[in-house]
Amino acid sequence: MEFILPLLGRFHPLFVHLPIGILLFGILLVFIPSKTNATFLPSIRIAFLVGFIVGLMSAISGFLQYQQEGYTWDTVQIHLILGWITVIFSLGLYFQFRKAQELTQPLKIQSGLIFLFITLTGHFGGNITHGEDYFLEVLPPGLLATFGIETQTVAQFTLDENSWEEALFYDGAIQPILNYNCSSCHNPRNLKGELDLSTIKGLMKGGENGEILKVGNLKESALYARLILPHEDEEHMPPAEKRQPRKEEVELIKIWIETGASVDKTLAQATVKRTSVQAFFRKEENPFFPITDLKPVSSDTLSILRGKGFFVEQISADNSLLRISCLNFPAFSEKDWKSLKEISEHITYLDLSDTKAPESIIDSISGLTHLTTLKLNGIEIEGKGLAKLKDSKNLKLLYLNSTALTLENLTQLDGHPSLEKVYIFKTPASGQEKRDFSFHLETGDFLLPKLASDTIVY
Amino acid sequence: MNQLERLLKEFGEQKLQNRTRRHFLMDCVSKVGGLAMAPLLFACDPVVRAQSQALNLSGRDLNPLAPLPPPFAPKAKSIIYLHMAGAPSQLELFDYKPELLKYDGKPCPESLLEGRQFAFIRGVPNLLGPQAKFAQHGESGAWVSDYLPHFSSVVDEVAFLKAVHTDQFNHGPAQLFMQTGSPRLGRPSIGSWVTYGLGTENQNLPGFVVLTSGGKTPDAGKSVWGSGFLPSVYQGVQCRSKGDPVLYLKDPDGMTRDMKKSVIEAINSTNEESFKDFGDPEILARINQYEMAYRMQIEVPEVMNINDEPKAIHELYGTNPGEESFANNCLLARKLVEKGVRFVQLYDWGWDTHGTSKEESIDLGLRNKCREIDRPITALLLDLKQRGLLEETLVVWGGEFGRTPMQENREGKEQGFKGRDHHGEAFTMWMAGGGIKKGASYGLTDEFGFSGIDERVSVHDIHASILHLMGFNHEKFTYDFQGRPFRLTDVEGELIHSILA
Structure with missing residues (x-):
């Protein structure tokens, strides 16, 4: 008969709704205005008595569930204490109502208090089953931000390129992959398919269909086998509508199972190859456009510039x-x-192609600290002052197509700290003998060979 | 009552209705409340913010093509989309299947046909081996057939998607799906979304230009470059490479530029009056199109004129000024992008190789079609590269679906020529330019090239990636229509990270 107690415990989610409903009904009667102030007293008494009885049943079943199902004291603490307070409080109130001849102010205050207790008990109970972020999950991020709540997400799994070999295979790689891809459903609170993938313990224990990991046996390890089913398959995990793991992540899980599903080995000890993990190396985020804390230029200033004829727009x-x-x-x-002087710090992309910009414009441009792309196609310059562009420490692309520049002019730019490419299509420079510069020189003048097949008509 | 009186009466009534106190109060209830709530809920969303600015009739409403910054720093500033209408055969161009050659002429395994529907194939067709000779090219080792000899020299600039799939197997719906994200009419095309989100950079040119070649426009009609539920100002502007680029662009004899100006001013002031009365944004679109057309009269003939291009460029592209050809359109696409056009859409008709005639055969007609595009496409990539435009231009190539590994047997009969039926299960597309990983290849098909077995990519995934490169999060880029926000990718689409640089 060992099953009786856990079974009773499992009735807790059913019982809890009774005291909520019945006590609330009693409280409602207390606050409904009536002529004699005592019209509902008999009903209120019954409501609080029955409320107490079902409350007691809930509390007992809840206690059993806490004992039998392995909840920790920390999780249930507040809910349990508040529950018992509510039960005892409702009994006390019942006795007071039995004596009372009419609804007095203290009785009303106490009824209000018990309402508060029920609400809180219910709320903390809900937190245990549905998770603390149950309400927050559905709110739009904008609203959350106004309340100052930060939405946090589990980060995608990355490895450090220099020390990846020392990372533990399970703790350092497999668990983060599971956390990112699986744990939102398979965690102790949610337990979809009775499976917890947030710890090694849960993983080893398996789910409702038994163990999910057979060391060295990929076919019988549901942990891997269900990942590689076709997306349409009902058994496929994660469900087709959810975000899917990356190929490299699935592959790493495969390697882990094949190499013995060790918990304490490092990646190097498990002989994982660099090629299997290099997709996870943290990439140095090196954005094309520099990141600054400059304030946006006012829309009035922009309108004035547009009025003059410039195309002006924020990068993003x-x-x-x-x-x-x-x-x-x-x-x-x-x-x-x-x-343009006023906004010179903001300029990161400047196209002066085919304008009447004079030679001296290079001097002015060299002061632009955040410039990344400069287009001077087709303007009349001799290029004597090009060396000044070395001061633009963010300049990456320089367009000098259709100008009169020669390689001698471009030598001034050799050794530029950031310059990546210079375009010199249709310039004297493109015809000159190639030289090596610190940047890539794109001379263009591409030709396609004449092929016999160009003219064959089938 | 004659027609005029009736119209005047209707006009008067409408005017009155727009002014009654009752209407004003009714509108207040919903709109003031909505306005108060909007910043609270969506304050962080740049697109919505742009829309609510539009409510207050700011710059964007008065000029719907005014440029806007994208939410994120873009990798590409413009797009050239090369659509091969009719669907080219991936098995003759990019998807090399030596195994299929071994089974040439043998009946197709029943397991492949079970539960499948084809446009024309009935019963059990025979397999048809690849008709082209394949070789690996460039440092990336990409497989390209001898149908595209020039293109194979630039494969290292390109990222291939070899397992694209679509659920449509008829041209019209499949083209709509590829261009608007839905096989049914009524959705805006990619170009419209992009122009809606970014406006036009060159104020004298439309933001979205369409060029067609091959003698016909796509089967799905002009809806493939339509604006759907977006304001019509964002639809593609079709330009012709033969004759006047835009019909009726030239002033008729006796009409001077000044006269034209005063005519347009008069029309626009009348239109402004009625906008003040009705507040219909379509009237603003009208006003703007008149102004745009007036400015286009100068700029368009200039940018659409390829006669003044140097001889070397004509040789590179294989262009022949004055005719309607894909080569001319490729050169025009480069010129338009150079002039700040956001989206240039090319359609080339004639890729529907069923094997019903010589022109529609994969060993003869397809070779002719390939010759028509091989040099121009290669030239376009090289020309963009030498001008540095490839840094900021995304080039997309593809059809609306692929073709079957089986010989078509229309009406159960043998065909006179070698041909393949429509097939959406797996086909090849490629992208190049701004933000694309050079020399990448993504997607794997089975031994017959029938379906994708790994790294499959949906049409929505391609759209999501295109928008990403232009600086949009495809999940946030929406337009409210009929009570719900619409996206180009609807409720699907994932970025194809493997081909993004």
């Missing part, structure tokens, strides 16, 4: 640096530079 809504082009402003000349 989250980056205040500006892209500026004279696409519709071929008349741009030296005097127009003045209007």
Whole structure:
């Protein structure tokens, strides 16, 4: 008869709704205005008596569940204490109502208090079964932010390129992969399929269909086998509508099972190859456009510039640096530079192609600290002052197509700290003998060979 | 009552209705409340923010094509999308299947046909081996057939998607799906979404230009570059490479530029009046299109003129000014992108190789089609590269689906020529340029090239990746229509990380 107690415990989720409903009904009667102030007293008494009895049943079944199902004291603490307080309080109130001839102020206050207790008990109980973020999950991020709640997500699994060999295979790789891809459903609270993948203990224990890991046997290890089923398959994990793990992650799980599913070996001890893990190396995020804390340029300033003929736009809504082009402003000349001075720190992309920009424009440009892309196609310059562009320490792409520049001019730029490519299509330089520079020189002048097949008509 | 009186009466009533106190109060209830709630709920969403700005009739409403910054720093500034209408055969171009050659002429295994539907194949067709000779090219070792000899020299610039799949097997719906994200009419095309989100950079040119070649427009009609439920100002503008680039762009004899200007000013002021009365944004679109057309009159003939290009460029592309050809369109695409057009869409018709005629055969007609695009496409990639435009331009190539590994047997009969039926299970597309990993190849098909067995990619995945490269999160980039926010990728789509640099 050992099953009786756990079975009774499992009735807890059913019982708990009774005191909530019945006591609330009693409380409602207390606060409903009535002519004689005592009209509902008999009903209130019954409500509190029955409420107490079912409350007691809930409390006992709840206690049994706590004992039998392995909840820790920390998890249930508040819920349990508040539950018992509610039960005892409701009995006390019942006795008071039995004596009372009419609804007095203290009785009303106490009824209000017990309402508070039921609510809190119910809330903390719900937290245990549904998780503490049950309500928060569905709220839009904007609203959460106004309440100052930060939404946190489990990070994707990464390894350090230099020390990956010392990382533990399970703790350092498999568990983070499971946390990122599986644990949102398979955790102690949610326990989909009665499976907990948030710890090695849960993984070894398996789920409702038994063990999910057979060391060295991929076919019988559901942990792997269900990942590689076709997406349409009902058994496929994660469910088709959820985010799928990366191929490399699945592959690493495979290797882990094949190599003995060790818990204490490091990746190197398990003879994992570099090629299997290199997809996880943290990439140095090196964005093309520099990240600054510059404030966005005011829309008034932008409108003025647009009115002059410039194309001006922020790189993106989250980056205040500006892209500026004279696409519709071929008349741009030296005097127009003045209007750009005010926003010079913001300029990161500057296209002055086919304008009347003079030689001296290079001097002005060299002061642009955040410039990454500079297009000077088709403008009349001799290129004597190109060396000054070395001051633009973020410059990566330089377009000098259709200018009169020679390789001698470009030598000034050799050794530029950030410059990656220089385009010199249709310049005297493109025809000259190639030289090695610190940057890539794109001379263009591509030709396609004439092939016999170009003219064969079938 | 004659027609005029009736119209005047209707106009008067409408005007009155727009002014009654009752209507004002009714609107207040929903709109003021909504306005108060909006910043609280969606304050962080740039697209929504842009929309609510539009509610207040700011710059974007008065000029719907005004440029806007994308939410994230983009990898590409413009797109050239090369759509081979009719669906080219991946098995003759990129997806090398030596195993299929061994089974050439043998009946197709029943297991492949079970539960499948084909457009024309009935019963059990025979397998048809690849008709082209394949070789690996470049440092990336990409397989390309001898149908594309020039293109095989630039494969290291390109990332291949070899297991794309679609659920449509008829041209119209499949083209709509590929271009609008839905096989049914009514959704905006990729180009419209992009122009809606970013506006146009060159104020004298439309943001979305369409060029067609091959003698026909796509089967799905102009909806493949339509704006769907987006304001119509975002639809693609079709330009012709033969004759006037845009019909009726030239002023008629006797009409001077000044006269034209005063005509348009008069029309626009009348339109502005009625916008003040009705507040219909379509009127603004109208006003803008008049203004745009006026500005286009100068810029379009200039940018659409390829006569002044140097001889070397004409040789590179294989262009012949004055005719409607894919080569001319490729050169125009480069010129348009150079001039700041966001989205250039090319359609080339004639890839529907069923084997019903010589033109539609995969060993003869397809070779001719390949010759028409091989040089121009290669030239386009090289020309963009030498001008540095490939850094900021995304080039996409593909059809609306692929073709079967089986010989088509229309009406159960043998065909006169070698041909393949429509097949959406697995086909090849490629991308190149801004933000694309050079020389990458993603996707694996089975031994017959029938279906993708690994790294499959859906149409939505491609759309998600295109929007990503333009600086959008495809899940956040929405437009409210008929009570719900719509996305290009609807409720699907994942980024194809493996081909992103």
